[in-house]
Amino acid sequence: xxxxxxxxxxxxLAAAACLAAATLAxxxxxxxxxxxxxxxxxxxxxxxxxxxxxxxxxxxxxGKLGGLPAEVLITDDQFNPDVGRQAxxxxxxxxxxxxxxxxxFSNIMLAALPEAVDNNVVYISPNAAPSSIAGKDCNPMFFAxxxxxxxxxxxxxxxxxxxGLKNAYLIAPNYQAxxxxxxxxxxxxxxxxxxxxxxxxxxxxxxxxxxxxxxxxPQTLYIFLPGGMGINFIKQFIGSGLSKDTxxxxxxxxxxxxxxxxxxxxMAGLFNTAHWSPDLDNPAxxxxxxxxxxxxxxxxxxxxxQGYDTALLIDAAVRDAKGKVEDxxxxxxxxxxxxxxxxxxxxxxxxxxxxxxxxxxxxIGNDGKGGLVNKSFNEPILRDHGDAYVQQCQMK
Numbered sequence: 586x587x588x589x590x591x592x593x594x595x596x597x598l599a600a601a602a603c604l605a606a607a608t609l610a611x612x613x614x615x616x617x618x619x620x621x622x623x624x625x626x627x628x629x630x631x632x633x634x635x636x637x638x639x640x641x642x643x644x645x646x647x648g649k650l651g652g653l654p655a656e657v658l659i660t661d662d663q664f665n666p667d668v669g670r671q672a673x674x675x676x677x678x679x680x681x682x683x684x685x686x687x688x689x690f691s692n693i694m695l696a697a698l699p700e701a702v703d704n705n706v707v708y709i710s711p712n713a714a715p716s717s718i719a720g721k722d723c724n725p726m727f728f729a730x731x732x733x734x735x736x737x738x739x740x741x742x743x744x745x746x747x748x749g750l751k752n753a754y755l756i757a758p759n760y761q762a763x764x765x766x767x768x769x770x771x772x773x774x775x776x777x778x779x780x781x782x783x784x785x786x787x788x789x790x791x792x793x794x795x796x797x798x799x800x801x802x803p804q805t806l807y808i809f810l811p812g813g814m815g816i817n818f819i820k821q822f823i824g825s826g827l828s829k830d831t832x833x834x835x836x837x838x839x840x841x842x843x844x845x846x847x848x849x850x851x852m853a854g855l856f857n858t859a860h861w862s863p864d865l866d867n868p869a870x871x872x873x874x875x876x877x878x879x880x881x882x883x884x885x886x887x888x889x890x891q892g893y894d895t896a897l898l899i900d901a902a903v904r905d906a907k908g909k910v911e912d913x914x915x916x917x918x919x920x921x922x923x924x925x926x927x928x929x930x931x932x933x934x935x936x937x938x939x940x941x942x943x944x945x946x947x948x949i950g951n952d953g954k955g956g957l958v959n960k961s962f963n964e965p966i967l968r969d970h971g972d973a974y975v976q977q978c979q980m981k
Contacts, residue, residue, distance in 0.1 A: 616650045616903055616910055617658070619676030621669055621697065622687040624661035627787070628812035630843045631689045631888045632661075635711050638892030639686070641873075641880055642900070650896065651903020653910075658682065664787075666696035673700035683910040684709060686895055689888070690811075691715045691734065691762040692786070702726035705913050707920065711895040712888065714939060716765045720974030723937045726913075728920055730895045732860050733939050733972035734762050735769030737836035738809065740858035740944035740966050742773035745805055745834060747966070752777040754803035754831075756794060756810065756818075759783035766809035766836070772973065779803050784810075789817045795825050805832045808839060815839035816847045823851045837861075837959075840949060841886040845957050852949045853957055860940075861890045861929045862947050862961035869897075869926035884958065890928050901925040931969070937978035941971045 620639065622632030636659060643655050658676060662669035669688060676682045677700050685701045688694040691713040701708040702724050714729035745753060753776060757763035763783060771778060780801045782794055798806060806827075810818050815838075822833060828851075837859025838844075845852045863874050863884060873893055877885040885893075898920065903910055906919035921934055932942050943965035952958040 615654045615656055616684070616899070617656045617680065617682045618650070618899070619673070619680065619682035619685045620657055620659045620687040621662050621672040621676070621685070622659075623664045623689045623693070624659075626664045627789070628664055628689065628814075630886075631712070631812055631838075632687070634843070634886045634888035635687060635689065635892035635895075637881055638873075638877065638885065638889035638894075639711070639896045640892075641877055641889075642893045642896035644880075645876060646896075646900060650900045651906070651908060651910075653903060653908050659687075662688065662693050662697075664690070664693070666693045669693040669697040670700060673697040677701055677704045677706050682706065683916070684899060686711055686899075688713055691765075692760050695761065698724075698727065707913065707917060709895055709898065709920070711891045713762065715761050716768070716972075716974050717761070719937050719939050719972050720977035721979075723978035723980045725917060725938075725980055727938060728898075728934070729939045730898050731891045731940070732942070732944075733974070734765035735772065735972060736860070736944060736967075736970065737838070737858050738766045738769030738807070739773045739970070740946070741807055741834055741836060742770040744856065744858060744946050744966050745770075745807070746773065746775045750776055750805045750832070752779045752803050753805045753807055753834075754778070754780040754782075754798050754801050756782045756784065756806070756808045758786040758788070758810065758814065760786050762811075763809055770807055776804075784814075788814060791818050791821050794818075795821060795827065798827060798831065799825070803831055805834050807834045809836055811838055816844055819844070819848050819852070823848075832856075837887050837947065840947070840959065841888070842884045842958070843886050845949060845959075850957070853951070855949050857947050857949075857959070858944055858966060859887055859947055859959075859961075860942050860944050861887055862945055862959050864958075864960055865928070865930060865945075867926075867928070867930050870928040870930075873928045894925075894927050894929065894932075897925045897927065898923055935971045935975050937972070937975045937980060939972050939975070941969055943968050944970055
C-alpha cells in the first residue's frame with residue numbers, strides 16, 4: 586500500500602474529521618498524527634490491527650482527539666527500515682505533524698525515530714519499545730504506550746519458574762527485540778537454559794531448529810517469533826510431534842487471536858503471557874472488545890488494544906494540554922501525567938516514559954461457541970511491573 590492509497594483508506598473512517606481539518610488554517614485547531622506501520626507482507630496483520638484499533642478510538646470519539654478534529658496520515662513501511670525512515674521524514678518535515686506513532690518492529694522504529702525526536706516531535710510507540718531507549722538512550726520525546734520489549738518474556742520466565750520447570754530452550758530472531766526477549770525470560774527463569782538460538786528475521790522454515798530442540802529434549806520451549814514467523818513455527822513444532830514431550834510457552838502476541846485463527850485447534854491449552862486479554866473485566870475493555878467486533882467482525886488482538894490505547898492517551902494529553910499541541914513541552918508534560926481509561930486496567934508512566942502495569946498468564950480455551958479464545962488468570966503474574974533499565978535513564 587503506498588502513501589496515497591493509505592490516505593484514501595482513511596477517509597471513510599474519519600471523513601468528517603479530515604474534511605473539517607482540511608479547511609482549518611492553524612495546527613492548534615486540529616491534531617495532526619503521522620501513522621507509519623507495517624501494512625503489507627507476511628507481518629502486516631500486526632500493523633493492520635494497530636491501525637484499526639487506533640482509528641476505532643478516533644471514530645468513537647467523533648473524529649476528534651482531545652476535543653480537536655483529528656487528521657491521521659497513514660503510510661505502509663513495507664517492513665523496510667529505509668521506507669519507514671523516509672515516511673517519518675516526510676510527515677515531520679513536509680506535513681508538520683504534531684505527533685508520530687504506529688511502528689510495529691523495533692528495527693524499523695530505531696531507524697526512523699531520530700527523524701521525529703531530533704525535530705522535536707513526540708513519538709508514541711503502540712508496540713516496539715527497545716531496552717536501549719528505556720535506559721541510557723531514553724529520550725523525552727519518546728513514549729511507550731505498550732510494554733518494554735523484555736516484559737512479556739519476564740512474565741513467561743516467572744510463570745515457568747512458578748510451574749516448577751527445570752530447564753528451557755529459547756528461540757528468537759537475531760535483532761534488538763529478539764535479544765531483549767530472551768534476556769527478559771532469563772532474568773526471571775530460575776531453571777537451566779539448555780539451548781538458545783537466534784534465527785534470521787522473517788524466517789519461515791524451522792527444520793534445523795526443530796532438530797536441535799529434539800536433541801536437547803527440554804521440558805519447555807519458549808519462543809519469540811512475531812507475526813508469520815510464529816505461526817509457521819507453531820505449525821511445524823506441533824507437526825513434528827515435539828509437543829508430546831515439550832511444553833510450548835509463548836509471549837502473548839504469538840498466541841493472539843490472529844495466530845489462533847491461523848493455527849487452529851492445536852493451540853488449545855497453550856499458555857502465554859500478556860498485559861491485556863479480551864476478558865479483562867473493566868468498563869473500557871468491555872466497550873473496546875464489543876465495538877471492535879462490531880466494526881471489524883473479528884475479535885481484537887493485543888496489537889489492536891495497543892493502537893486503541895495509544896489514541897486514548899493522545900486524546901487525554903491533548904485535552905489536558907488545552908489543545909496546545911504546538912507547545913511541545915506542554916504536550917509532553919500532559920502525556921507524562923495523562924489519565925485515561927486504559928483497556929489493560931491500571932497504567933502509569935515510569936520516569937523513562939515506559940509503562941508500569943500488570944502482566945497476566947493466559948490460557949487458550951473454548952469460547953463456548955466452537956471457537957478458541959484467550960482466558961486470563963485473575964491474579965497477575967507480575968504486578969505494577971516496570972523495567973530493568975529505568976535506573977540507567979537520566980531523564981528528569
